[in-house]
Every structure is written in C-alpha cells, then in structure tokens.
Amino acid sequence: MGKRLGWATVTVVFVITLNFFIFRVLPGDPARAGLRDPRLTREAIEAIRVRFGLDKPVINCFESLNPVKFGDCAVNPLQTQFFIYVGNLARGELGVSYHLNRPVQTILVQRLWNTVLLIGAGQILSVLIGIIVGVIAAWKARTSIDYIALVGSLLAWSLPTFWLGIILLFWGSRELGLPIGGKITPGMSFASAKELWWDVGRHMLLPTLTYTIVFLGEYMLIMRSTLLDVLSEDYILTAKAKGLSTFQILKDHALRNAMLPMVTIIALNLGFTVAGAIQIETVFSWPGLGGAIFEAVGRRDYPMLQGAFLLLAVSVILANLIADLLYSYLDPRVQAE
Amino acid sequence: MQATAAATSFRGFWRKLQRNRMGLVGLVMLVTAVLVALFAGAIAPYDPKDPVPITIDDIYAAPGGEHLLGKDDAGKDVLSNFIYGSRVSLTVGFFASFISIFIGGVIGIVSGFYGGRVENLLMRFTDIMLVIPDLPLAVVLVALTRPRLSNIIFVIGILGWTGTARLVRSQTLAVKQRKFVLRARAVGAGNWHIIRKHIFPLVLPLIVVNTVLVISLAILNESTLSFLGLADPTAVSWGQMLNYAFTRGATSAGAWWALVMPGFGIVWVVLGCTLLGHGLEQVLNPRLESHHLSAAAPITAARTERLARRDLARGPVLLDVRDLSVDFEVPEGLPVHAVENVSFTLREGEVLGLVGESGCGKTTLMLSLMRLLPAAGRILQGEVNYLGKDLLSLSEQEIADMRWKEIAMVFQGAMNALNPVHTVGDQIAEAIVRHQGARSKAELEERISELLDLVGIGPERKDQYPHQYSGGMRQRAMIAMALSCLPKVLIADEPTTALDVMIQAQILELMSKLREQLGLAIIFVTHDLGVVAEMCDSVLVMYGGVTAEYASVDTIYNVPKHPYTQELLKAFPDLSRPSEKLVAIPGYPPRLDVPPPGCRFAPRCPLVFERCNLEQPRVHRLNGDHLASCHLVEPK
C-alpha cells in the first residue's frame, strides 16, 4: 500500500516538473505571445513580466548555457521560477489566466465538477451495458448473437469521439430539438431544482450518449475476452460437476473472477476517458475541464492551459491509484503483499 | 501466448488469414484506403489547391451535378478534399506509429530481456507515461510548438509507445523463460544470439498485431488534434476538414455532407485496422472460443444390442455402462472418435482402475458419464445406467441434481480446479447447499470442519484460499469437497499424477481408508501401472478410444491377453525387478479422426497379422470376468 502511494507521488512530482518545463522550455516568450497588443509600451510589458514572475531565472544558474560554478550563483534558488511555481501550487494557486484575468484555480474547479458529472454518467452507463453485452456474447460464443455484438463493438470503438458527437448533435438538434450546447439554457430562470435538473438533463443527453457509445465497445470486448478465458478454466468444470446451474456458475464463479481484469482496464482507460472528455466538451460546448483546454489552446492562454493539464493529469493519477487499491482489495491472491 | 504453427510458415499463415473473414475484410478496407491515397491525383475530380472563384451560392452547396458530395465552406469540392485528405491522415498514421512501435519495441525487449535495474527503471518510466493522459499532453505539446506535420507526427509518435512497450516486455519475459531459451544458454549462446534467434522471432507476430492497433490509434489521435485546431494548415487531413466544417457553421447550414464524409473516411480506415488486427490475433493466437458453459449437444444415444460384459457376483451394481461412444466435433475437420463402444460395471466398494496413455479417451469417458463434456463433445450411443436408471436419458435439470450427490469427481492438478477467489470452506459449502438445502451457518461450519478433518486438514484452514494450500493439501481439499454430499461413486481423474511420491502415498492411503469407512466405489483414472496394482480391484485398459482389456487386477498383471497390455507391462519399470529390460512400444498413439482401418493397435503390435489391419476386433469374453478385444483371443 505504501509502495503504491509512493509511486503515485513520484508520478505527480514528475508531472508537475514536466508541466512546468514544457511551458518554459518550448519556444515563445509567453508574455509576448500572450499579449500581441501593439499598444503596450515597453514599461507595460516589463510590468507584466514582473507580475507573472517571468523576470526571475527559470532555475538556478541555468539561464545562460555557460557552465557556472555552483557557488557563484548570486540568486537565491528559492526565488527561481520553478520554486515560485511549486510554492504557488502548494498554496493551491495555479496562476492567473491571461485571457480572463482571473485566478485559474477558481475557474477550473467549477469546471472540474462539470466534467466529473459528464464522465461519471457516461462511464457508468458504458460499463454496465458493456458488461451485460460482453457476458451475453461470451456465453453465446460463436453464435450469431456473439458475432453481431463483436462487430458492433469494433465499430463503436472505431468511431472518432468528436465525430460521433457532431453527428449526434446534428441529428439531435435538427430532428429532436435538443439543445446544441452548453450545460443549461442561457438566460432561463428556474422555478425549482427539479426544473433545473431537467434542463441540465436535456443538455446532457447527447454528450452522455456519445460517451457511452464510444466506450461501450471497448468494455464489451474486454469483458467478452476475459469471460471466455475464465469460462475455460478448470474450476468452472468443477462447478458444473457439482451440479450448479449455468446462472449460478456465471454469477458466483465466472463474473467474480472476470471483474478483476475489468477493474484494471477501467483504470487504464482513464487516460482515454479524459481524451474523450476534451472532444465531447468541445463539440457540445460543455463547460468542463476538457473544454477549458480547448479554449486555452485557441487563445494561447498558457496559465489556463498549464493549470487545466495539471488538474487533469493529477485526477487521472489519483483515479489510477484508487483502482489499484481496489484491485488488491478484491483479489485474495494479492492481499498477501 | 505462443506463436503457433500458423506463424511458422508464411503460406500456412496466409491461408489461415484468408479464411478469417474479419481479418480479410479489414485488409481489403485498408488496402482500398491506401490505394485511394496513392492515386488521389488520378481519382479526384478537382485539385483542392486550385483557386476557385466563388459566389455565395457556392458555400455549402448541396451535393449534385459535378460535385457529387457538395461543396464546403470555401466552395471547394468535398469529394476531392476527401480523397486528398486520405493522404495526410494515412501518412501521419503510418509514420507516427512506426516511431511508437520502434520505441516501444526496443524498450520492451531491453527491459524484458535484461531485467534487473534496467527493467525497473524503464518500466517505472513507462508506467508514469502510461498514467499521464495522452491527448491533453499532445494538445499542450503541439500547441506550444509550431503546428507542422512533422511536429504532429513526432508528438503522436513519442506518446504512443507505452502500450507496445508493456506488451513487448511481457512477451519477452514469457519467451525468455521458455525451456528452449534455457537450452540455448546451456549450449553456451550469448545474449545477442538469443535475442536474435529466439526472442525476436517469437515476439514479432505480436508486434505485427500491435502495429495495426497503434496505426489506428495514431490516425484517431491525428484527427482529434486536427479537429481541435492544431493541424498543419497546409496539409488538410480529414480531421482538419471537420474542424473547418464544425467551426464554420456547417451544422446550422445543414451541410451534412461536409460533416459526414471526412468522418466516414476516418471510420473506414480505423475500422479496417481494427478488423484486421482482430483477425490477425485470431490467426496467431487461436482460441477455441467454446467453453464449459457452451450449450451441450442433444444426445442421440441409441440403445444397442448387449455385447459382452463383465459379470462378477460381488456387491450390488452401481454403475453399468454399455457401449458408450463419444465423438468430438472439430471445426474444419473430421470428427474425432474419442471413445468407441466402451462398457464396464462398477459395484459398491469396488475400485476400478482406468488405464491408458494420453489421448486414449479415458478423461472423455469419465466426463461423459455425468454429461460434463464440452460443447464439441457428442455422445453417439450407449447407456450409462446408475442404479438402474439411464443417466443419458435424463433432462438437464435431473442430471444436475444427481451430479455430486451420487457421483462426484476429483480432477487432476487441483490448482485451478478450485476457484482462486473463494475460500475453500465456501466452495465446500456451495456443494452442500446445492444438494442438501440451506443450512444454518453453524451447521455448515461444523460439517465443513468434519470433512476437512476426515482428509487430514486442520479445520481452521477452511477460511483460507486455494493458493495458500500446498499441492497435496489442495488435492485433499478436493477430496473433502467431493465427499461433502456423501456420494456413492467417486471418479478420480489422475489425482496424484502431479504429486510427489510420498504425498501420493498419503493420498492413496487416505482414499483406501475412505473406501473402507464409507463404502465408496472409486473409478481411478491413471497411466501409472504401479498405482493401479496397489489400489484397484479391476482394471479397464483403453487404447485409441476402445477397450483393449478388462479384467480383475490379478488377471491383468499376471495373465494379460491383449498385446497392448502385455507390451505396456513390459515398458513399465518395476522397482522390485530393476534389472528386467524395458521394452518400448514403437510408434505413437493413433489419430482418432482417421483411425486405422482395422485394430487400433495394429500399427504397433508385435503380434500383428493380416486380419488385424482389415477388421477391427470385437470385445471377446475369455471367461467370466476377463474381456479383451484382439483377434488372437477370439473364441473358436
């Protein structure tokens, strides 16, 4: 347990460092890039640089490429950009958005919950349906039901998420009158919580459907192949020899054993889940973290981009850790560690 | 996973792939896409680079006339854009995936082969990269550098190797531990030789399958990045087309052609890759895809005339099997005649030894008694009379009720015969509850402790998992579980084959004790003639699916009449007579899908004569309790 926590921490540290350096090492002075306003005077630009801490050395003594003796560094290392950044992080500050001129963290935390809502609904549905279809397909392996489920899942897996979203949006908004984006209808006031959630629900329908279809395929395929493996194991024959019914065997023996790899797969999939979130939120203008990344890219709002990426990455790492712990809890063979 | 015979010859592989419909369809789809990309210049009606004067009517013009798929927001022909777009998508897909495969392959092989700190470091790095979500990082990297095609290829490539690395590493590890690698080392081969001649050829098929998957992912990634506005503006890919269409009002203009077509292209290529990958995997790693719960075939067992059977006056008959024949269906092949016309009886308290070598049909025979055959098994004829009732004529529900309660089984190698995620106690309880109804928790626990004690396992171990038991203990636990419903018959299929000789002695002693105490009848399946001599009252010797000889144990060992029995005894080392020369039986067991026309043993029999190759001998009765199927013992 401690080991896993340790590695999660190492990964987070790596991500933070990576996050910082990408934005500093890659070409383009962020200040200039973010402010292509020709009206700004030199002093104004300088003031902005100071404000965002861009006048300090990136990291101690690496400003110029001349090898410098360590003791000669005149700058207090804690004053370098890297440590300022880390210090801010510790205080929960992710910088200030170039574009909106507000603290990044306040913007993003709101959006985080929207993303969780969307991802949560989509994942739950796709896992449930995927498992059910996968079980049926494995049970009826090599029959036409299996074949249809297989091809359907492969097709679902091959659809680009954003494209499926566009098609559903196109059809849904034109034929079914569903909203074309956002989380709630702008400018409306709601008499009760129930009305509010009904509106949100209407907005959530298409993006959730997109999400579900895209991930359904993968879960179904994994469940099917895992279950096929499990059903060929000797203990299934033992169970059958004991006189247990097919349903009982599926429930108590097969599914229990097949769920273990599923947990791992769901965890491994979290990266893809997030990728899906970016695409779906962009297409449906859903105010989540993924959409924030997209907007930040468009406006070259680097603090926002940096903050959103960090938040996303850390969430995925945490979720992975939880899945890891869950797996070791479920599998008695691992509990010995 | 193993690279099977299919991969050893390219021609065989190609043939198998052709028969795999999914793979073939996928291949055709991919080849079509590649051809379209290559010959774009010849196929496309317009060149997207040509400037075109446009009017307001040209924007999102509907399909028709010269423009089969309409025009886009800039008045350009959608079809042509679509055709040329394939070039960009495929180029990025292929090149990026080659980068990923190369990095992943090298990291995988190096870490898998060298192990130690190198592996640790590389795998930790891979795990970190695996956890960090790809797309956001790609977005960030491409956004910060200039969106040129080469950058995009590079970024997608260096982010896509983690899956390949893990796969290649685990396969390298698996191959590294195989005996032929150890043998190569024993010969004195160096690392490079082993990697080159042994590891790489066996990892390659997996890499090929993985490449197809990586290509599909790279294409998806490229299209997503383009859609998000990070494409190279000079190279219009399908994703880029969708970006333009979406951000420039195709939805509100109702221009479905501008939205559907590019996506269709992406789906076509990715689906082609997926189908091909799936097909390749099925060819290289064939899985039977039928399992223990596949629906069993209906039994068309016909009652046949009574042929010669044993008849010993000793205790009531429990099991009376007559002329049982079982076939196995083989996809794209002749059915395998696994068991043909086998008969035997089992009386109360009797231990019957079922002897034969691999492939002789003994396990199939046992499984068919309780109708536990896999879906491919078909019982063609015969009767399995248990206390007078024919088990083959019962319904599914009825036979399920009788399983374990009347006839229980102990399987070989109980490692996987017990479910690793349930405690041993729970699995025993399951059997009790199934046949004797629900009990109170205290009653169940008491019963389980009793059973475990009976087989010499401490009752405190009932809450442990199978992996916490040693091999001998697991076998005992299986015996305890088998006895939980007080069956009259115990079928033990090679119960001690995988165990040490001392543990085997313990288990055999246990079984003898149980037989005395509980009056159990036991069918003991084995290939060990020593164990049979020790444990059994009667012996059924099988060869090639048929009865070779069937008699009391004394008769079999002292006056065997079937040549196979005689030869088998001569081939078996005897500790009490160590200087006796062992004589092997030349040749190998017969193919049961195309069995020899006459006697199954004729090709290897030292006493063979002409008739043996033409006519299969019937089972002859020699005297009251001795049966043999050989022309030489045919009564005149």
Place this chain on the structure above:
Amino acid sequence: MSMDPIISVKGLRKLFPAGGTSFWRSRARFVHAVDEVTFELGRGEVLALVGESGCGKSTLALTLMGLERPTGGQIVYEGQDVTHLSGTGLKELRRHIQMIFQDPYESLNPMMTIGEIVAEPLAVHRLASNADTRAQRVQQALEDAGLRPAQAFLGRYPHELSGGQRQRVVIASALVLEPIVLLADEPVSMLDVSIRAEILNVLVELRQKRGISILFITHDLSTAAYFADRIAVMYLGRVVEIGPTEQVLKRPRHPYTKALLSVVPVPNPRLRRERIILQGETPNPIDLPSGCRFHPRCPLAEARCREVDPAFVIVGDEHKAACLLLSQDAERAEFVV
C-alpha cells in the same frame, strides 16, 4: 569406484535470496536449494540423483552447467577447478558437459526446423563452419539419437513430431557437440509410459557406445533403478545416501530412503510390503530444521537428531548414508572430505 572421476563436487552450495527483505528485517533469508553436496561422477558411469520436488536436484544440475553461480563449494572437472568459470572458459566447458531437459514440448523453439535446432550449438561454438561438415555432424547426431533416416527430419518443425521424437531431437542437439558428460534432468517424466523405455534405451546405448557419463536426475526411483550404476538420494538440498544401485535398493540405510522405497508403487498386485508413509510435507528450504534436516518427519528420530547434523557414515562398499543412528553399527564412522 574409479580412482579418476570425471566430475567431482565438494561441499557445493547454492542459496537464493528469499524475498521479503525490507527495512524491518535485520537478517536476510535464503532458500537453501543446494546445501553442501559432495559426490563424484565416474567415467562412463550413470549416477542417478533421486529426490522429491524441492530437494534441489534441478538446481544442482543448473549449477553444474554454469547456468547458476555457486554460492560456495567446488566443482572439479577432469582435475580442473571449474567452479567460477565464466566467459570463454565456461563456453569451452559447455562443449564437454551438455544438458537434456524435461519438457520435450517446450525445449524446442517452435519456429525453427529440426535441422536448425540441432545445428545451433555448432553455430554458437563456431564449429563446422563448412556447410557439408555441419550437415554431416547434424545427421550423425540425429541418427545417434535414433531418428532415422535423419534426412526426413531436417526440414520439419517441432509441432509435427511426437513427444518421443522431440525428446530425441533434444538429445541429438546435445550430442552434436560430442560431449563427455550428459546431465539429464527428468528426461522422460513428461512422456507416455510406453515411450519412456525408448528414450532410456537411447541413453543406455550412448553410455555403452560412446562412454558418455550421465548424471540422471529424476523423482522416479523405478526409472533410476533400471538405468543407474549408482543412486544418490537427496533431501532438502543434501545428499542423504549414495551407493551402488543394488545395495541402495536392497539394503537402504537412511530412514528417508527406506520410506521412499517402501511407498513407490510397484506393478505387482500380489506384492505385500510394509509402507512407511511419512506424515506432512517437506519443510520449505528457507527455514531448515535444526540438527538433522530430516528429523521432524523421521520415524526413528531421537533427541540428539535435533542437535547434530549428521555426516556421512560408510555402510558398505562405496555405500554411505548420513544418519546419526548408523554410527553405532557401522564398521567405522568417517568424515568424508
């Protein structure tokens, strides 16, 4: 016993670190796979090394082959100390000592032809670079292993051959280097009973015709009895009894040997004998019992057996056993160096 053994092993030890070392453990734990083994293999002799799983016989073979580095002790081949050979020296040694493995289905690379497999050792040692000489040696080896006509097998793949034929290929690939010593690790346990005699007879022939010395490792006393000149019985990493086959079989002196011999099933239903069935299982080789390692299961154990680790006692012509109870009625007790 010939005065001039071809291999002499003295006090050989091979320990493996047992996992589970952490901050809290002050003492490292080891698996005592081979724990002070001493014996000699004479020229043209067949010595059977018999024991149950976990007794260390396979590890011993691997150590003799140089596939595992000894932790202690000495291995002498033809008068030369080869214990710590590596690199070219070890490779040179491998031309003289070759090994045959247990699993004929796994010992052959499924993607190589029989011809390639048997030729591989020649390529590794850069022998017979001339294609004709190579082909000749390969054919000779195949025929010596009983695969005739050799030509018919050269182009075939392992999966096309039966188990017995595959094992012959393994033998052929060991013979192609014309070794002087063969280590055969359970060469017949995975073969059908009717085919075992085939392989055993091949080995008998090799000893007779070529004078190859064979160390025959097995758990099957009956096979060992058929084939060997001398038998050594191993328990928990130590040789507990060693002597000429007939003597060990007729007059076993170590309690473990006696028990083992009494429980080996014999294909003779009329044979009545007293079975000494030891209780429990072989203890794990990490925490060795104190004193005589067999004492916890020994039916004749006395108090002193818990304290003193017995040395070999000579009990007959070339026959010794390590049991404290023997010192009383042996002609003389002797420490064998």
